[in-house]
Amino acid sequence: MFADYLEHGPRAAAPPTALATRPPALVLYDSAGYSGFVGNLYARMLANTLSNSKTPVYVMPVENYTAGAMAGYAETFYLGTVYNNALPAAFKADALSTTKPLCWMGYNLWQIAWTADWTASDPAFTNKYGFTFSYIDSTSMPQIVYKGQTLDGDQLANGLGRVSILDTAKVQVLATAQTTDGSNSLPYMLKGGNLYYVADDPLQDSSAWLRSDRSLAFEDVLNDIIAFTPATQRQALLRIEDVHPQSDPKMLRSIADLLYAEGVPYVVCVIPQFEDPLGDWNGTPLSTSLKSATAVVSALKYMQSKGGQIIMHGYTHQYSNVRNAYSGVSGDDYEFYRVNVDSNGNAIIVGPVAEDSAAWVKNRITLGLNALAGVKLTATGWNTPHYLASPVDYQEFKNRFQYSMCRGKIFGIDPQGRLAWVEQEAPYPITDDLGGIRLPETLGYVSTPELGTVGALPADLVAKAHKLKLVTRNGYASCFFHWFLPTSMLQELVRGIKNEGFVFKTASSTLN
Incomplete structure (x- = not known):
């Protein structure tokens, strides 16, 4: 195929x-x-x-x-x-x-x-x-x-x-x-x-x-x-990113309270299994399952009660016991692709992981879904770690989940027989060429020193939303926010987007 x-x-x-x-x-x-x-x-x-x-x-x-x-x-x-x-x-x-x-x-x-x-x-x-x-x-x-x-x-x-x-x-x-x-x-x-x-x-x-x-x-x-009249309502989507068994449950509950008070539904990108095989965090290797993280599970269920929907963000969001490309830690690294880093810290794409196959990716998806089901959580959608996987992987993501909430890849073969791709950043929901529904991500994310970068503050994302409103008739203001950042920044972000006339929606409500 x-x-x-x-x-x-x-x-x-x-x-x-x-x-x-x-x-x-x-x-x-x-x-x-x-x-x-x-x-x-x-x-x-x-x-x-x-x-x-x-x-x-x-x-x-x-x-x-x-x-x-x-x-x-x-x-x-x-x-x-x-x-x-x-x-x-x-x-x-x-x-x-x-x-x-x-x-x-x-x-x-x-x-x-x-x-x-x-x-x-x-x-x-x-x-x-x-x-x-x-x-x-x-x-x-x-x-x-x-x-x-x-x-x-x-x-x-x-x-x-x-x-x-x-x-x-x-x-x-x-x-x-x-x-x-x-x-x-x-x-x-x-x-x-x-x-x-x-x-x-x-x-x-x-x-x-x-x-x-x-x-x-x-x-x-x-x-x-094409003489198409799009819906006139300005819609927005929000993801809370990289939540895993080592996340702070108090932060998760604070996010839930804030967004509920603001009337903002959202999705929570959950990494079901946390891995730090090289001990990057504190010098000691660490492996934590959702089942053992009872406070985090309780916080996730609390987020669901306050308007959150769970989507799966890989199984471990890292690969094996190596740096791929950064630390080996869940949330930092690639899961489905091998990536190195050059002397300047730039990511160098190598190719799909050695084990890559339909059977291998099906197993990782099953492990993640079983981990969620084991604590009575269900994922409504998918988000590819760092937006990079092989064509075989993307097919399986489409087969197992209602929708994906990330920028997608379109693959081909170059004249040397190598796998090539382009990334698509559509401003509204689309059905991709594999037949999967893909929800947009148009504004990016709040970027701070905690993430190793500086330059995209809440006001910057709101400015993008303003431009999107003026330029497109049906563009979504869609972004993500990491759970460990100050909730004051999240409040500034969602209030600014709402003030531009956008209405936040649940991911599942946009599928039709």
Whole structure:
């Protein structure tokens, strides 16, 4: 199964079924050449994003396009990720003639915007859409302005497609890319007739770690492209992170009291088995089960009585009796992937753990669920430790839990035969390409010296929520907070998000 998944992705296996409530969309991508596998990853990411509107999607390499295929879909999306890829004549002809919404992202617009000899703009294109393609602009434009808000662009961008607007009556500029000082700019996203054009792949490198949130603009415009009216209520989700048998039960009860008083439901990410095999905490190896941590169990049940839901956060949130990558302690380390640390303290990804298999991960999940059941607790969902596991693992997570509450991975194989992935940070709930429901995490977490980092205080997360509110129509303000931080910071966080107009929801209530 996973050989096919890694090569094509399950959404590409067959045309859409009639199970969804909306007309199907067609997503085409460049698959040729050395970097062709990248197009497949982002095409599947786009399909995942469209699942929020329950839009069925058929993903296909543009090289396989046949004449008239667009006619069978409500919208067509093309991801131009391979520079000057030889697009099929049938695709180019249909792209020019279709009257249905067509969204073109990234490279190769010149293949339909210019004459066949590439010496001039094609009148058929300019007359219909009101603009033409000019050139790839390599000027660094790290800011995207949308709805009056400045978003971070792709920090790794190789250039943006610059267009020239010829008929302002036909063209609506939706977002603008600009230099940091604002002295140079270009239309980043625009609509001309039925054609939407985005100057790059707006989903690429839209990771929290790369500080690029320009994808929010595109994810909002998607509602217009597919004529979808999202729910208007501003929703928020909160996770209390890394709770384990060695957590302080008094802190857990204080959190429960505070959130109950604030009217904030939440989830508690529980690590059922605590391990410190190298004695990192106090020089002595330590292993603690939930069953032996009666005060912690009592506190968890108290949290449930005050609006908390339990989700499982791995079994031990660490691996074996080694540093992986930091201390070997539950909550610090990776559980499903081997990771080293270089001399500068940077994590170096190695690969899945040696034991990785469906049987191995099923056993770890079963051990965790049994540990919870042994103290009469039930997990409603899952959160992958440090958001990293293998494709086999993610399949099993999906099979065993109603939903996941973390950023997901989309996997492929690079030209060297190595496992590759991109991370998806959607602003609203989606169904991923394995069929699992994934709830969003959009704001990050409060980061303090206790966590080894500084820079994201409650006010910073509230500022993100404010921007999210202004930029998106249906984005969730979703974040997490570590149980050992001061409850005063938690109070500031939830009050600030509520003051922005967001309503906190239980995770399970968002599944439909």
